[in-house]
Amino acid sequence: MLTKRIIPCLDVKDGRVVKGVKFKAHRDAGDPVELAAFYNREGADELVFYDITASSDRRPIMLEVVKKTADQVFIPLTVGGGLRSVEDMYRMLEAGADKISVNTAAVLNPALISAGARRFGNQCIVLGMDARRVAGAQPLRWEVYTYTGADGGVASGLDAVQWARRAVELGAGEIVVNSIDADGTKAGYDLELLRAIAQNVSVPVVASGGAGQPEDLYQALADGKADAVLAASIFHYGNYTIRETKNYLSARGIAVRL
Amino acid sequence: MIAIIDYGAGNIRSVSNAIRYLGYRAEITHQADIIRKADAVIFPGVGAAGDTMANLKKLGLDTLIRRLVLEQRPVLGICIGLQVLYSGTEEGGGYACLNIIAGQVKKLPPVLKVPHMGWNQVRQKRTHSLFAGIPDDANFYFVHSYYGQPEDPALILGETEYGVTFGSAIARDNLAAVQFHPEKSGETGLQIYANFFRMAGVRKE
Numbered sequence: 055m056l057t058k059r060i061i062p063c064l065d066v067k068d069g070r071v072v073k074g075v076k077f078k079a080h081r082d083a084g085d086p087v088e089l090a091a092f093y094n095r096e097g098a099d100e101l102v103f104y105d106i107t108a109s110s111d112r113r114p115i116m117l118e119v120v121k122k123t124a125d126q127v128f129i130p131l132t133v134g135g136g137l138r139s140v141e142d143m144y145r146m147l148e149a150g151a152d153k154i155s156v157n158t159a160a161v162l163n164p165a166l167i168s169a170g171a172r173r174f175g176n177q178c179i180v181l182g183m184d185a186r187r188v189a190g191a192q193p194l195r196w197e198v199y200t201y202t203g204a205d206g207g208v209a210s211g212l213d214a215v216q217w218a219r220r221a222v223e224l225g226a227g228e229i230v231v232n233s234i235d236a237d238g239t240k241a242g243y244d245l246e247l248l249r250a251i252a253q254n255v256s257v258p259v260v261a262s263g264g265a266g267q268p269e270d271l272y273q274a275l276a277d278g279k280a281d282a283v284l285a286a287s288i289f290h291y292g293n294y295t296i297r298e299t300k301n302y303l304s305a306r307g308i309a310v311r312l
Numbered sequence: 313m314i315a316i317i318d319y320g321a322g323n324i325r326s327v328s329n330a331i332r333y334l335g336y337r338a339e340i341t342h343q344a345d346i347i348r349k350a351d352a353v354i355f356p357g358v359g360a361a362g363d364t365m366a367n368l369k370k371l372g373l374d375t376l377i378r379r380l381v382l383e384q385r386p387v388l389g390i391c392i393g394l395q396v397l398y399s400g401t402e403e404g405g406g407y408a409c410l411n412i413i414a415g416q417v418k419k420l421p422p423v424l425k426v427p428h429m430g431w432n433q434v435r436q437k438r439t440h441s442l443f444a445g446i447p448d449d450a451n452f453y454f455v456h457s458y459y460g461q462p463e464d465p466a467l468i469l470g471e472t473e474y475g476v477t478f479g480s481a482i483a484r485d486n487l488a489a490v491q492f493h494p495e496k497s498g499e500t501g502l503q504i505y506a507n508f509f510r511m512a513g514v515r516k517e
Contacts (some may be wrong), residue, residue, distance in 0.1 A: 055432065055433070055473065056424070056428065056431070056432045056454075057430060057431045057432065057451060058428050058430075059431065094498065099430070099431055124329055125329050125332075125333070126329075126333060127465060128326070128329075128330055128333070128495055128496060128497070128499075128501060128502060129453070129496060129497075130453060130496050130500050135370075148325065149325075150325050150326055150329065152326070152496065153501050172357075174358075175358060175359050175360070176427065177358075177427050177455045213326065227429070228429065230406060255427070256425060257425060257427075258425055258429055281425070281430070282430070291343060294320055296513070300453060311431045311451040
């Protein structure tokens with residue numbers, strides 16, 4: 055049986071992992087390569103590096119991080135953040151990334167999805183989507199936001215469910231659904247948003263934003279119908295290890311790789 | 313030396329990384345003389361079967377791979393490198409493949425999400441050195457939309473279920489092939505490579 059995936063997400067800025075990481079097990083808590091190796095040993099099913107560097111010289115730094123990670127970590131690695139062209143994607147894949155996550159760039163230029171999928175295969179192209187509930191809308195609706203790194207982002211006018219369907223038609227092989235409302239609250243994922251997307255696309259859906267405890271991951275997988283969960287602070291701050299989280303999920307009947 | 317056949321499939325770096333990590337020397341190449349000199353050959357693959365066959369033919373590698381197998385040289389196929397060993401595939405409207413293993417490649421049934429992406433179990437059907445030290449039902453990382461099934465079920469080393477039960481690992485003489493990606497399957501995957509190199513008698517650097 056295909057297992058549900060637990061995916062730690064590392065935000066990388068200028069080649070360093072941001073967000074306080076409080077592990078004693080490794081020497082350099084800010085080194086993305088070390089942290090990737092640590093999570094691999096801990097039983098992570100995949101890893102995501104999200105480059106939040108604002109400066110223009112980000113690419114060489116991130117390529118080096120990806121290369122070093124791919125030299126010693128042998129689980130799938132997704133890289134996102136600021137990749138705007140098929141050439142950008144190619145360089146990351148060549149450095150050792152397995153999948154490319156596109157977000158704002160895909161909203162601005164949907165053809166990026168189809169071009170990437172044609173060249174590298176659908177399995178390589180992940181659509182990252184930041185969505186926010188439309189206040190008061192009945193039935194529930196969510197709007198896609200771009201440039202969410204700064205000042206709450208920019209409303210795109212796109213409906214989240216419709217954008218997800220369109221991205222899959224264009225060739226996206228997976229969709230990471232990030233709830234802006236839930237992100238950082240540690241109060242759980244937006245399960246209604248997850249379900250709405252999962253019921254409308256044929257590709258795997260990855261839940262993102264809002265995890266505070268293993269119970270939240272369980273709900274995203276069981277009730278939110280997600281195929282995988284992305285989590286950052288729940289693991290980075292050392293509150294829960296990946297291993298104990300997986301043991302918890304397994305005890306609750308979720309198939310995971312132990 | 314281990315030759316990794318390069319026919320423009322991309323993402324071969326992770327295969328060579330895994331081999332180097334295990335302490336062996338790898339060369340990524342499409343040159344017949346280098347491939348023929350290798351102690352073991354990895355035939356990797358990502359992408360579409362039709363493109364793969366076209367590229368192999370263009371580089372003359374289709375004939376070379378058939379000959380390596382005939383000569384009982386150690387060859388390990390991975391993902392598309394497994395699929396094109398079969399007689400043919402229905403991918404992309406249908407293509408004839410290398411016909412090294414009798415059998416057809418079909419699309420995964422749409423009862424579950426396609427591609428089959430993530431960690432799934434391999435149930436071992438017979439004892440084989442490729443799986444030495446690896447427990448039954450161990451998890452490996454899969455990414456594929458098509459699956460192959462050999463006409464001779466005795467070739468199947470391991471099976472995986474995803475809407476259908478398919479041969480996720482097959483072997484005949486010194487040829488072995490897996491649908492999953494050992495280079496993305498953590499320690500268990502590295503063990504597959506280590507076992508294959510031991511079977512092939514490759515020396516470490």
